[in-house]
Amino acid sequence: MRIAFAQLNLVIGDFDKNVAAILSRIRKAKEEKARLVVFPELAVCGYPPLDFLEFGDFLRRSQDAIQQLAKECHGIAAIVGGPSPNPVPEGKNLFNSAYVLDGGSIVSIINKSLLPTYDVFDEYRYFEPGKGNSCIEIDGVKIALTVCEDLWNEGEDPLYTAYPMDALVNEKPALMINIAASPFDYDHAEERLRVLKKNVQKYKLPLLYVNHVGAQTELLFDGGSLALNGNGEVAFTLDYFKEDFSVLTLDNGNWKPGSKDTSSQKLPGSKIRRIHDGLVMGIRDYFGKLGFSKAILGLSGGIDSAVVTALAAEALGPGNVKVLLMPSEFSSKHSVDDSVELAGRLGISYETLSIKEVYQQYLRTLAPEFKGQPFNIAEENLQARIRGMLLMALCNKFGYILLNTSNKSEAAVGYGTLYGDMCGGLSVIGDVYKTEVYELARYINRSKEMIPENILVKPPSAELRPGQLDSDSLPDYSILDKILYQYIELRKGPSEIIAAGFDEALVKRVLRLVNTNEHKRYQTPPMLRVSPKAFGLGRRMPIVGRYLS
């Protein structure tokens, strides 16, 4: 049987656009004489639709979209993800379903059994677990069709009590098809391959796996859809960070190219390359899907804003990125020089607006209140906030989106000014630790020095008071990032982290900073997620609490 798989970048709630994209691949698959074409999980409405799933109108439009697609399926079958109503009154009102469309109508609906409800996933918020699924059949070929998580109950400490494939395999299917919405993180490609291979080995069946690609606010989908032979070998991979399409033929448990443009296996690249490609896609889709084209950001002369500028220039084109240099009385000359040099190398336009006069005027206005008080964080934050206000003023006047340049280390310990450098529509590197930001800079400079070397080698400073360095208030980032990783990614407690060899007082101080800065992170822009544990959607913490604080 010739089977096509289509890895698409869909838009949440844009039914017309999604239907058009899916239809064009149904037609293409038919032209290429495929009998079946497979699309990702919840493809008609985009993933994750979140609470739009609670709106009857949204659900009706999803179902209308499925009907519209079904009508076009003559001479070709399609598997398309979409929500479907639960006919039983007890339980949630929806299933997360794979619709099988053939002969102009819906011929089967397979419901997802295992509903991921952890990290960025909230599926049990909306869906009832599917029960009692059977294999589908196309031209006499039995297919064990499952939705994403249904293949992920595995390991020593499995999350669920059921293994949906166990029942399906008894029906003796010829292959497994899994439609997915499996978000990217820098470790995910290997993890995905490991889990899918394990299924192939356990059930001794070839597998076709179809994933989303593209960014949905903070969630990045890297694609990487793949076909595994019955022996567990990877036969074909669709591309990473791009829409892709291929036709394959299943022949005695092995996948063969089904059309001339079916290329073989693609690789996701190194960790830093993946982060880079994910962030570029994340910026591009955030702007593109919202209908914006132009970004603005402040260039401080430091590594964070330099990296974000380079990523934005790649994502949007240098002509669509504008940077502001906003020196104060505490700015060093190299900050301005390095920024000008960077803008020149990237080919982007910059303007310089001094914040000195506005800052002095604030101090005069505040003088009756501040009289006799020493310079403190209030004056430091004022400077950061003036910069935020100037950037936002240009956004409001000219329609830019402000890109935020805070990194994960800063976001973790609250080393940033709310309504100042924490402003922005999108946080580009909020899930990238400072030590990884340096790696990203080196990667950006891999073939040509785009980011001036001086920016990479100078000691980090916020330049909000004379001679200030990050190291005045924070431990060395090489130590800080390791402690943060233990606490945030690995969820270790203080005693475990101290036992791993870190200084007790330092560990307690860092964990306290993380926990007492929850109120700041609550108000940050969405952060493009590249790690297995990012701030935002996937990490939910109380603001008011007294634990390690």
Place this chain on the structure above:
Amino acid sequence: MRIAFAQLNLVIGDFDKNVAAILSRIRKAKEEKARLVVFPELAVCGYPPLDFLEFGDFLRRSQDAIQQLAKECHGIAAIVGGPSPNPVPEGKNLFNSAYVLDGGSIVSIINKSLLPTYDVFDEYRYFEPGKGNSCIEIDGVKIALTVCEDLWNEGEDPLYTAYPMDALVNEKPALMINIAASPFDYDHAEERLRVLKKNVQKYKLPLLYVNHVGAQTELLFDGGSLALNGNGEVAFTLDYFKEDFSVLTLDNGNWKPGSKDTSSQKLPGSKIRRIHDGLVMGIRDYFGKLGFSKAILGLSGGIDSAVVTALAAEALGPGNVKVLLMPSEFSSKHSVDDSVELAGRLGISYETLSIKEVYQQYLRTLAPEFKGQPFNIAEENLQARIRGMLLMALCNKFGYILLNTSNKSEAAVGYGTLYGDMCGGLSVIGDVYKTEVYELARYINRSKEMIPENILVKPPSAELRPGQLDSDSLPDYSILDKILYQYIELRKGPSEIIAAGFDEALVKRVLRLVNTNEHKRYQTPPMLRVSPKAFGLGRRMPIVGRYLS
């Protein structure tokens, strides 16, 4: 049997404090010769602990706290909520449990079966559903012990497929005990009573229901714990919005006072009184639990800031509230006069800081960029942002928390300036529609005109350009709020709202405003939740999407 119930205001993760609070009630109950004392759901760690439940250290401390409490239970039994480990590898690693402590140890653990995962609840994120629970027994008395949601599967369209009491009732218990963490909204007291009565009538058993009280960031718990006789009558109610404690005696299916200070039924008051009391508690606990005492806010002369000031003065004391008047060239004289009058009546101190000079300086700094551009929202937002910056400068200098004064109507349609009037540590009335803000003002003035009448009768204006009125950009609030209620609370689609008699173009415009302003709400402070559908934790929407936008 004499049974005590203790409605406590606990702190998330403050194990020492929570244990001390619980122990003091165990001792009190013993002094009053109770055989059993009942505490709320997840009492040892506070509710909701959110992702702290993913930390082994947090779980160990929760279990240590339970052990510590168990040791003190001699001659008295206690029922205390806490997380417990799931011994089976399959499924989630935790249960949401009711521990029964007696004779110095844990004698039973009853696991919650129905895990609320909707609106503000995320319980399936952490917990495995309990299965196969039995009644507990104390001195030969069988008790059907359940945790919160286990009594809530009811109605025409029940959320779950199981009814945990159905099995327990077969064991012929003498009463039901339900430990809860059931957050407040203005309709919840009636709804709770309806559901609990239905259980009493269905199972023909008296019921003791014990809830949390107090605020946990945005979530408010109103208490209202109660004892229902076997015939469905309310026998006793603990107080609303306060810690409370009572001892009762169960006598032939009816509850009798068990000590002299057991008062009878308390009522939650009118909708607006409940909102008022909830918001006052919400402010007080936000400050108290974070260790802050002093609030600051900007008084514009409008109704929103007036109401928030009055609520803050009540919650924190007038001496702990400071207001800033920050007139611009567009401010009317009455704005200043009314604000001064309000501050005087409330007995709070105010300062006046003009924003004119800073605003003019921003325009001079921005002149090279803004040259030839007409006045637009950029200049309007600048003014709002300068006010935000001045308030934040005082916070940073003197340790105030800034109270945000945006209402739900504004938050819904994005009528507010990010980093301007949308700043703050806590949004007090972000879940209160503008029309309800007027009702709140009337309630605050119920016995004495605290808020000058002029503030209640003048047309709402942001005063960011000459002669500006809210009605220039928005429909009348009496219409807007009705459309918003249909869309936000009732989740109706455009065709249903139009069919209810609203203008088609207006409905489409309002829904579009709600959906395209998700990016602004993403960055707002936490909003005290008083309605069944508040922005924030309980309403999760994509920022990037194309549905009704």
